[in-house]
Amino acid sequence: MDTVITTDKLTKKFGAFVAASELTFEVGKGEIFGFLGANGAGKTTAMRMLCGLLAPTSGKATIAGFDIYTQTERIKRSIGYMSQKFSLYDDLTVSENIRFYGGIYGMTRPAIRTKTATLLEELGLQSEANTLVRELPLGWKQKLSFSVSIVHDPGIVFLDEPTGGVDPVTRRQFWDLIYAAADRGVTVFVTTHYMDEAEYCNRVSIMVDGVIAALDSPANLREHYGRASMEDVFYELARNAKRKGD
Amino acid sequence: MRQLLTFIRKEFLHVFRDRKTLLMLFGLPIAQIVLFGFALSNEIKDSRIALVDYSKDAVTTRLIGKIEASHYFDIQHSLASAGQLNTAFRRGDIKMAIIFPANFGDDLIHTGKATLQVIADGSDPNQATTITNYLGSIVADYNAELAQDAHQPLQISPEVQMLYNPELRGAPNFVPGVMALVLMLVCTMMTSVAIVREKELGTMEILLVSPFKPIYIIISKLTPNLLISVVNLIIILVLSDIFLGLPVKGSIALLVFCSILFILTSLSIGLLLSINAKTQQAAMMGSLMGMMLPTMLLTGFLFPIENMPVVLQVLSNLVPSRWYFIIVKRVMLKGLGFTAVWKETLILAGMCLFLFAISLRNFKIRLQ
Secondary structure, three states, X not given: OOEEEEEEEEEEEEOOEEEEEEEEEEEEOOOEEEEEEOOOOOHHXXXXXXXXXXXXXXXXXXXXXXXXXXXXXXXXXXXXXXXXXXXXXXXXXXXXXXXXXXXXXXXXXXXXXHHHHHHHHHHXXXXXXXXXXXXXXXXXXXXHHHHHHOOXXXXXXXXXXXXXXXXXXXXXXXXXXXXXXXXXOOEEEEEOOOHHHHHHOXXXXXXXOOEEEEEEXXXXXHHHHXXXXXHHHHHHHHOOOOOOOO | OHHHHHHHHHHHHHHHHOHHHHHHHHXXXXXXXXXXXXXXXXXXXXXXXXXXXXXXXXXXXXXXXXHHHOOOEEEEEEEOOHHHHHHHHHHOOOOEEEEEOOOHHHHHHHHOOOOOEEEEOOOOXXXXXXXXXXXXXXXXXXXXXXXXXXXXOOOOOOOOOOOOOOOOOOHHHHHHHHHHHHHHHXXXXXXXXXXXXXXXXXXXXXXXXXXXXXXXXXXXXXXXXXXXXXXXXXXXXXXXXXXXXXXXXXXXXXXXXXXXXXXXXXXXXXXXXXXXXXXXXXXXXXXXXXXHHXXXXXXXXXXXXXXXXXXXXXXXXXXXXXXXXXXXHHHHHOOOOHHHHHHHHHHHHHHHHHHHHHHHHHHHHOOX
């Protein structure tokens, strides 16, 4: 399997505070990689470094084969990003949002038009193309948000707690979209607080106090820690964390 | 380039979708012009006065005719005796009373001297001073006429002429002030809110992760505001020409150039505010409190800067609208050219560059 994300002792310090310490892992192409950790464990810092939003203090990393120190512009073209905050414009319509995000990634007009049609069909939103996003139910917004984050067909997509505040049914549907993307070869790097979602991932890493405390498939982790569910595995690892919240 | 156009298009959509804000943007200058141009004028028209004429001769009749003819006074009562004046003053019916003593005309013609009594309501000192001055000038005017008729030895009387604004109207001073105020407010508020909104929404992160250049974000945010401000400028200039009779006397090109410079300065301030503000409300309050008050107080259109304490005088140098106000007054009202305003223009340009450079630098720092 090709690796699309490699990090080697990636570290970020804010003054004396080590937010992320010597992170070393690899993520393969088309893999769904879960990135777990309690609040304040350093997930967001790690993700921000990988996205090029934050410069690492030390260590090495490549995203889609590009170096995160010197080739951030190339990286930006190869990744998609969806934040935990809702990232569509409320006062624009569904198709205007798609057009905007396609546009800032430099897609041509015809390409955007074709993509818009496919996306709307996939999401079953054809009749809502000209509806303002603020009028859509939250679950639809979330799904649209995900589709928009991969509108430019990136090799890797980073999802930062994408399902916060969404009902279980919509969460399942959301994960169907993630699986569909992964089947097309998109690598999905996802942070979440829902342990049932952790079970959906191919592999999971659990961060505690800025370091990766465990990294394996959910099944192996359960076996290794002798627990019945990921929930218990997570609790076992995270309960001794010294950092609380952020 | 295509990316930039996409973004600018989106910004215009935001502006046009928000009808309320749009209405406010264009309503503000119109309301301000009407308020400052018409309502808040410091000239006093049609002051109600009372007349008591004990003399009733040719001289008083002519003088009263002159007073009646001026639009400053509205003669409410012609009272038979001064005894009734007190009541009229108390009730607030009149602001001033003029009493011609008996034999007023005779005295004037035979002795060359006559005295009339003027009583004004001093509870509003500014108004009292102004209207007694008006009356003084009418009397002086009449004096001069008499002197001419009588072929008496030459009398020296000062002839005061108010340049640029002979009738001492309020509008010529207020319009440049309104221009400075409106442009400053619209630019800083719109810009600061536009950028902070992206932060609040979480879309800023998405934009920063995308290959879209940060400088493009700034350009796209500023473009609609620049355009709206130019439209506002045109509205103000047209309104003041048509309704206030204040055409642009100097070069329109120069005025527009300086205005755009001022607009860009204000946009940079908005940019700077938005970088430091965390919420839209904070940005809004920052631009209202931080910009409106200094602009109103330290520009010089409400209170003369020369009369302020030295500290405020020094501070006022930092307010961009102060310099813009001077430029507009010189170019628009006096019709002066670039040689008269180059210093102020240079100061504005300097402020603009400085503010834009800082905000650009800080905007980039946020990415790292």
